Amino acid sequence: MVATSEPLRVGGGALARRRLVQFSAVCLLVTWVPWIALGMRGVNVAEGAGAGVFALAACGPSLAALVMWLRYRRSERTPRQVTWPWGWPLAAVVCGCAPPLLAALLDVDGIPQHASLVIADAGGPLGALAYTLLAGPFSEEFGWRGYVQPRLRRYYGRLTASVVLGAAWGLWHVPLFFLDGTGQHDKGLISLLGILFFVGLLPLTYTILFVSERLRGGVWAAILVHAAWNLSEALIPPLSSTGLWMELALMTLIAVSASLIWRRSSNPERALS
Secondary structure: OOOOOOOOOOOOHHHHHHHHHHHHHHHHHHHHHHHHHHHHOOOOOOOHHHHHHHHHHOOHHHHHHHHHHHHHOOOOOOOOOOOOOOHHHHHHHHHHHHHHHHHHHHHOOOHHHHHHHHHHHOOOHHHHHHHHHHHHHHHHHHHHHHHHHHHHHOOOOHHHHHHHHHHHHHHHHHHHHHOOOOHHHHHOOOOHHHHHHHHHHHHHHHHHHHHHHHOOOHHHHHHHHHHHHHHHHHHOOOOOHHHHHHHHHHHHHHHHHHHHHHHHHHOHHHHHO
C-alpha cells in the first residue's frame, strides 16, 4: 500500500457518515448512560459493584463496532492490513512507552518504588498486564481503530482523520472527569491537567494511525500502543506540570517524526534528493 496523506478511497461519503453516526449513538448509549448514572449517584468506580458496571460500560467502543459489524457485515468489507514483521510491534511499544517514561525520568524520583507498589496492588506482573490490556485497549480499540479509523481514512487525509478521531476519543472520556475513582476525576476537567489530557490525545491518535496503517499493524498495533501507554502511565509517579509539558512535547515529536517518515516514504524521489 502506498502511503498517502490523501483519502484511501472516495465516494459513498453520505453512507459512511450515516454509519459513523450510528456507531457513535450505540457507543455513547453503552458508555455514557451507565457512567452518567454512576456519577449522579456518587459511586466510586474503583471498588465494589460500581467497578464492574464501569468496566462494562467502558467497552462501548468495541461493543458498538461489534453491533455495526453484525448489522452490516454482508454489505461492507474492511480490508485487513495486519502483517507480522517485527517493525510494528517494536514501534508500538516504543511510541507508547517513551513519552511517559522519559518525562518521568527527567521529572520525578522513586519510579522503581512506585512501580513495585502498582504491580503488587495488581496481584503481580501478570495481573498488571491483564488489567492494562483490558482497561482501555481491548475495550476501546476495536471501535476507535478497528471500525472508525479505516472509515474516516476512506474520505479524509491523515491529519484530518486524526483530528476528528482524536476529538471524538477525547469527547468520549468527558464523563470520567465526574466519576470518583478515575484518574481523570483527580485531574479535573477545567484544569491544566485536564487540558493536557485532551490535547495529548491528538498526537497520540496520529501516532497510532502511523503504526496501525503505515506500518500495517492494524488494530493490534493500536492495542499495543494503548497498552504500553497505559502501563507506563500507571508505573510512574504523578508528573509535575513541567513533566506533563515534557510528556506532551515528546508525544508531539513522535507524531511529527511519524508524519515526516510517512511523507518521505510516499515520495521516494524526495527521500533521495
